[in-house]
Amino acid sequence: MSAPDPYERLRADAEAGSVDEVIVAVPDLQGRLQGSRLSVPYFLEEAARQGFGACVYLLASDVEMGTGPGYAIDAWNAGFGDFVLRPDPATLRALPWDEGTVLVLADATWPGGEPVEVAPRQVLRTQLDRLAERGLTAFAGTELEFLVFLDSYRQAWERRYAGLATATSYNVDYALQGLSEIEPVVRRIRREMVRAGLAMETARGECHAGQYEIVFRYDEAMTTCDNHVFFKNGAKQIAAQEGVALTFMPKFDEGEGNSCHIHLSLRAADGTPVLADAAAGDGMSDLMRHFVAGQLACLPDFALLMAPNVNSYKRLQPGAFAPTGITWGRDNRTCPIRVVGSGSSLRIEHRVPGGDANPYTAVAAAVAAGLYGIEHQLELPAPHTANALADPSVPRLPAxxxxxxxxxxxxxxxxxxxxxxxxxxxxQAARTELAAFETAVTDWERLRGFERL
Structure with missing residues (x-):
């Protein structure tokens, strides 16, 4: 029996009066959703069939929406023309926090139908297609941490994000008390994400005051990344409605940072897990050993896709309980590549990405690295069994x-x-980020030099 057509369901909901708008959105270079609101009739009659035009600069801009030469897409020389957003019906879902509205993610294509190869979704699809050529499918899960503040986004902006009140007063890692001020908003986020179709697994307070983590069920890699950007976008909107603010930035202050650990496993075309081997002494198949070795070999070169911003590297520093070296370990949280689970649940946990990571490019990097290890039959060194954060012999990640x-x-x-x-x-995205940072005058510089220099 075939699955119901999501567009037919949308038509029925619109006729019943429960839906009147469709948001068509594309994930940008920062992993944010950019798009437009369409009426349901216009979407069904036009955009769902022919696509919807959007300016090419959406995939060639920095966090401030600034663009310029140097990108593979030169918006200025292209006259700020359009590419075509082609909705993916599998991503259509209602927004419980936005009554009468559904959202659908779209792939960016050129007018002739060719995919925009630098679009984050396409970057990931290319690597998943390479896996598929070997008869393999990637499954992924992302664990996002965020900080909640009792100030609204407007208040935080007006205060230039200084002196904000965290929604818990102290470290509430695994705590069942001290959560009274944070629980109203995170409870609403949890429940409305489940109503939107995400399968929640766990939720708990974290180490930094005001820090929280919600973990959703793993899925095929593209679906997980789609859920990830949906969650980040929705969590911020729900927080705004509740009059509070939250941030996923990797390092807000000197305290613990916000991570985005990525769990990744592989299956054969028939769904059989391929990373485990019960007959092997360590329970790992040869394919998995090559896959993990590829992560280590490519980590320095692919770090940019997992840590794309200046602030990313404030988290990846000694003493921050985030990885700084290039090594792996079994259930060792001081390593950037942690092998966890057993049997059918055996997988890697990639601990380099922070809360700012674009999930599509981060997962694409991990898949590409694993494929590199498989293709070159790379040998895996012995696991690191001690504290990799304090071992000077461990090769370092880009700092x-x-x-x-x-x-x-x-x-x-x-x-x-x-x-x-x-x-x-x-x-070019990284160069733009660096140029913006290097010309900025920070509060640290003013405090250090206003009077004393």
């Missing part, structure tokens, strides 16, 4: 965005597996 950019641009592996346009496009 700054500048270093990550250099590794990415000069990487022969990246050029081969992602292609020159993708490498150049995301390099």
């Amino acid at each position: 700054t965005l500048t270093e990550a950019l250099h590794r990415w641009e000069s990487s022969e592996i990246a050029a081969k597996v992602f292609g020159g346009p993708v490498v150049g496009h995301y390099a």
Whole structure:
């Protein structure tokens, strides 16, 4: 029996008066959703069939929506023309916090129908297609942490994000008390995400005051990334409606940062898990050993896709309980690659990405790295059993965005597996971020130098 057509269900809901608008959105380079609201009749009669035009600069801009030369998409020379957003009906879902509205994610294509290869969804699809050629499918889960503040977004902006009140007063990691001020908003986020179709697994307070984590069920990699951007967008909207603010930025202050640990496993075409081998002494198949070895080999070159901003590297520093070296371990949270689970649940946990990571490019990087290890039959070194954060013998991850950019641009592996346009496009995004940071005067500089220098 075939699944019901989501567009027919949408038509029925519109006729019943429960839906009157459709948001068509594309994930941008930062993993944010950009798009437009369409009436249901216009969507069904036009956009669902022919696509919907949107300006090409949406996939060639920084966090401030600034664009310029250097990207693979040159919006200025293209006259700020349009590409076509083609809705993916599998992503259509209602927004419980926005009555009468549904959202559908779209793929960016050129007018002739060719995919925009630098679009985050397409970057991931390319790597998943490479996996499929080997008869493999990737399953992923993302664990997002965020900080909740009792101030509204407007109040936080007017205060330039200084002196904000966290929604818990102290470390509430696994705590069942001290959550009275944070629970109203996170309870609403949990419940409305479930109403929207996400399958929640766990939720708990975290280490930083005001920090919380909600974990949703793993799924096929593209679906997980779609759920990830849907969740981030919706959580912020719900927080705004509740008069509070939340942030996913990797490092808000000197306290614990916000991570986005990515769990990743592989299955054969028939759904059989392929990473485990009960006959092996460590329970890992040869394919998994190559897959993990590929993560280690590519981590320095692919770090930019997992840590794309200046602030990303404030989290990846010694003493921050985030990975700083290149190694792996069994159930060792001090390693960037943690092998966890057993049997059919055996998987890697990639601990480098922070809350700012674009899930599509981060998962694409992990898949591409694993494929590199498989294709080259890389040997896996012994697991790290001690504290990798305190071991000076462990090779280091890039410590700054500048270093990550250099590794990415000069990487022969990246050029081969992602292609020159993708490498150049995301390099330009990093250069734009660095240029903005290097010309900014920070509060730290004023405090340090206003009077005393």
